[in-house]
Amino acid sequence: MVRVLFVCLGNICRSPLAEGVFAHLVKEADLAHRFACDSAGTSDYHIGALPDRRARKVAEDNGITLPSRARQLAADDFYRFEYILAMDRNNLHNIIRLKERVAPDSAAKVMLLREFDTEKDELLEVDDPFYGYMKDFVTCFHTVRRSAESLLAYLQENH
Secondary structure (H helix, E strand, O other): OEEEEEEEOOOOOHHHHHHHHHHHHHHHOOOOOOEEEEEEEOOOOOOOOOOOHHHHHHHHHOOOOOOOOOOEOOOOHHHHOOEEEEOOHHHHHHHHHHHHHHOOOOOOEEEEHHHHOOOOOOOOOOOOOOOOOHHHHHHHHHHHHHHHHHHHHHHHHHO
8 A cells, every 4th residue: 555645834724635635536546445645744833633624615615525633744654654745845845854864764755746736837836825815725725636636646657
């Protein structure tokens, strides 16, 4: 089984959306026996909290539920997951630094989620909608969905 971890800062907006979308795509494709996912944050700001209400709303509007609760990235995640996908460069750097410190022998691939986006831009970042409006969550959802669809296709071909 290939395990994927989606990571943002607080684990209440982008990474739970990515987790929910990816899990939904896996279930739709009847691939739950091959792929599993989770999400985490690099900070401890929201541990135990449900995803942001706006993230839950945009997910629900698209037939997806977000049942997870926020948690912080942990050392054992580098051994539990084959892919650790960051939403932006700041979190990517934080993940890499943590991996070098606590799990230097881990084989986990640490990447940006948008490396799989079919509509890439220069930054390859999923914009954080937290301080924005509902339209920002909708944009985030579509970015995450495109990226998750391509990620799943990549994983199916390569695992």
